[in-house]
Amino acid sequence: MSQEELSTIRHSMAHVLAAAVQELQPGTLFAIGPSIAEGFYYDMRTPEHLTMEHLSDIEMKMREIIARDEDFRREEVSREEALALFAHNPYKVEIIESLPLDATITLYRLGTFVDLCRGPHVANTRMLRADAFKLLHLAGAYWRGDETRDQLQRVYATAFYNVQDLEAHLLLLQEREKRDHRRIGKDLDLFSFHEEAGAGLVYWHPMGGRIRHTIEDFWKKEHLKNGYELIYTPHIGRSWLWETSGHLGFYQDSMYSPMEIDQQDYYVKPMNCPFHIMIYRNDKKSYRQLPCRWAELGTVYRYERAGALHGMMRVRGFTQDDAHIFCTPEQLESEIYEALRFSLNILSTFGFRKISAFLSTKPEGKSVGEEHRWIEATSALEGALQRASLEYGTDIGGGAFYGPKIDLKIEDSMGREWQLSTIQLDFNMPERFNLHFIDRDGQAKRPYMVHRALLGSLERFMGVVTEHYAGAFPLWLAPIQVRIVPVSMKFTEYAETVKRYLLEDLRVDIDDGDDRMQAKIRKANELRIPYTLVVGGRDQENNTASVKVRGGEDKRDISLEDLRAFLIEKNASKALNLN
Template identity: 50%
Template sequence: MMTITLKDGKAQTVESGHTVGSALEACGVTVGTDVLAAKVNGKVVDLSCPLTEDATVEPVTFASAEGREVYRHSSTHIMAQAVKEVFPTAQMTIGPALEDGFFYDFAFDRPFTPEDLEKIEDRARDIIKRNLQVKRTEFSKQQAIEFFHSRGEGYKVELIRGFPENEPISAYSQGEFVDLCRGPHLPATGHVGAFKLLNTAGAYWRGDERNPMLQRIYGTSFPSQKELDAHLARLEEIKRRDHRKVGKELDLITIQDEIGPGLVLWHPKGALVRLLIENFWREQHLKDGYELVYSPHVARLDLWKTSGHVDYYRENMFAPMKLEGSEYQLKPMNCPYHIMIYKSHLRSYRDLPIRYGELGTVYRYERTGVLHGLLRVRGFTQDDAHLFCRPDQIQDEVSRVLDFTFFILKSFGFVEFEIFLSTRPDKSVGSDDKWILATTSLEAALKSRGISYHLDEGGGAFYGPKIDIKIKDALGRSWQCSTIQVDFNNPERFDLSYIGEDGKSHQPIMIHRALMGSIERFFGILVEHYGGSFPTWLAPVQAVVIAITDNQRDYVTSVVSQLKAAGFRAEADLRNEKIGFKIREAEKAKIPFMLVAGDREVQSGTLSVRGRSGANLGSMTGAAVIEMLRNDVSRAQPDLQPTH
């Protein structure tokens, strides 16, 4: 007999020999198509997994992240089976689940066409209708190699050869289709409700451009057509807001082949928004007790050897350059420069904490295949800061950074957050005492602010634990931007010290901290968050004054001068075009306010005011318009003061 304990704490004794699914049924849980898998003692397994001892069992449904991963991974296998049935010569490689869908990479002699996707999708739906039972099989390593070799799946054989010896290798079958996989999976293909293939792309095998190019197919699946339709509508909105598309339409940025992939050109309007972001960043850092510094774009290679970048980060660095017999390196990070500024003076315990902030441009060699607009580039500016403090100051400094982080992010319109505390990984440096002190300090800082968080066991950096903060945008997507990392390693590598109250030399703790991550990526997120319709305080042009005819030229010019004198970014539209065309052009440019002047407005000294959404805001004097703009800026950028 076995005792099965459910999530609510109720326990039931069942006979031995049950599978997870039948044990749940014996405990009174209805295992229909809603139950996709189960957690047994915290581990997600197939419903067909045999139970051999007492266990805590929890049904897994699509409502959970684990359930969605099982659902989408099984959908990936359905797609792969469909591809193999329609195109038998295609070789399978890998096909993981994603947050909102899945993909699978195939070795095929040509790119898949839209017509191919229609055939594959039709076959996938047929496989779902067949309701094929999904079964798990285990092989030895040699058996797995022989099995997949016999089926002509060379990429699978290559993967298996890299697996450890003497460990069982699992595969899942549905009908005649078999794929290498550790699972878990749905009980049957019929559990999938709505299924859709989305698009194709090229992808190098194992992400290495030296390897063959594969054909990647993206798809998604949901329990119902209604949920799928809502997701597809969301994808269309994501396309509409794509920062690359909007950036081109609004003339903000470009990335040009003549310059190089992953290198951004900031056009005047984009540069102005960036300037506003950076000025706000600098002003707030000075208010919050930071000292601003600047550092060179290159340094002797020896500096990067001392920091450990040459040993641990070389593949992400550009090749060194030789100058006057020495090797120099484009900087991939700002940390060593701030360390050297710290080392330039003898420090006392009374001097700490020291906070250095820099908008420092760094260069990283990202593979061409992973570059993505502003979100993944080769040259970018980090909103970087490094704090040097005593061990007893860690909690207070982290608490202060948390307050400052939320203040900055909320100022840009982000109000939903996910926080993760990442602890010591298997490969790490530093004593147990230091790790315990740093981790408990981070945890105490979070708790002191009443911040709920997820624990990411083993997810810390090799040099210390960290807090990561994800923001949610207007479309509900999560973005990793802010991070707070405790570092014992660099103070040791660079032999940092301060004179303590006891007159002896002590080693400071270093805290790495970024709020926006990088200006480029944060800008791209902002563009998509607002769809290019920046709040008034960030808009490159806050108001356009439009003349209906040439008769209003002088009046319009005078109004623009008044707005500029009041500190607003205003332009005049004096073109010989119809008023409807001018208004549509201003709306397409996403200018917050359109101020229209005709003969009547000139005579009354007023303006007809429209919002960019098309709302008619009525007739106002120039002074009233200025007051309206001031109020709008104030509402869009609230005076959120960090609390310490």
């Protein structure tokens, strides 16, 4: 079955859901009910607030409706007829009034239920499987995504062509729940959130701090090896900066209120790019100085609605792994290719091998920059993708108003796609800040500016990596790489000797608590520590250790010299396996 056919089934099931709720709670006002990537949902305002206990009754009613063998009937109506039919429902009225005057307005009827809808739907309910759908959970949803407007209830659900696919999906959802980064972050003491101190702000604990430091250290070294310079910029800037960049005009709703300093308005930064531009403007640039590749782990702050916040994935303060490249037109394609190659190498090091690319081109209507620059930039992006032998999809007209872009999406171990890296041309800011370089002919010319985020943000990337590995990080990322467990307290001194021998190159600790040895080993397993070394009398005599490998085979009587060499090699190579 194609994705399009599955989407039609799910859209049809959304109408069955709404019809069931209408029968169970007459007077319900329905908003929208689309199919989505893994199911469907319907937003509604019911006379009685829905709870999880209502979902089984709704499912039963849905099966009853499916069994009625009813047709989905499509009708075309005039604007006046549609407004009269839905006069009682302000959400449908608003949708109708927002349609172009010459739009064809269609309805779909299912028994006594009627909905404003473009379709398509299956022909009859007998084409739906009563045993292959599931109502999953409830959530709040603001009408039109605007928190100043009505809050509705959203019923999330999924549907498949057969019960086997449904059961496989439900098992996948259970596994995802186990891997929720918020749960794992708490279990492994990686990070926390404190609503009373400010929503959407991440507190990195020592164990999470170790992982972050490892990622940052790797990130910095790789950037220096690949011809980037590291820069650091302020956290606040005068309103002039944001007026010139256009953020106050285009982005102010996502910026925090200004603070007054010396009778001037200052804003905390939502972006790093204007600061990088100020460094570029600091002196005149010759073509010989280009390209300038500048990278920064810059912490920014953006307002997100409370309902949109989600653990590490959607926060209000985060550190972007940001970079900007200023180059000549002749350098553009090679710079994009190198940024693309670099991004792919970094992502694969973290274990992401399924990576897809998307090219977004000039949007219709409002855009900035001369047409020839759009053509040159899009051609350079396409050329870099082809040179990298990377298959890509094209989003015609999906670029930003200021330039075309390449987005890279990774697929995690749960089959979910995450958009991480982006390589984005910008014709807007070089114009606004009047950037130039002196070319070979002595003329001042406009440089190309490329935005490049690789991991996206450290916070979101940490959430993705945590769920990808279910907290069982590869050795090079694990906050505790080796834990030493003495068989009894009398071998603690030898355990300390082993720790000192390994500590210079690895993150090592000793569990010298009062628990029994087996309880300590279980605790190390619960913390997903890659290697647990058990040491006793024979080990002390022979300068060895017994090694318990997370998810692998135990090894006995390994010499400390061999063990150290093995662990150092594994760590340095950033190997993903432990054996």
